[in-house]
Amino acid sequence: MNRRTAQQRDRIGAQVLVCTTDRDSEYACCADAGADAVVAAVESWLRDRNAFWSPIAVTETACLGLCSADGTAIAIQPRDEWYSDVTVADVPDLLEREFGPDAASIDRRAADA
């Protein structure tokens, strides 16, 4: 086992967790609500600002407990920010709100608007 905390703290300022859970169930899941397209939109927005993976990591994750048929769930850590019902169209506004238009605001919390 290797403890890599210092390395990751140096590299990653924030982590965008996007639920991509797919399940065969009567209950809604993010995969059915466009999660793959939301992940692609998040990555594209960050790549365009040279912020993808470092300093802003993107991780596909299991259920965040915000399941909806209307969009995908996203959490941003370590900010403790949570979103549900995120669509591709929402991604630019969400990320700009969190990180600023140039993805340069890594160390602040999103404005409470």
Ligand code: FES
């Ligand atoms: S399936 Fe995505 S939050 Fe539950």
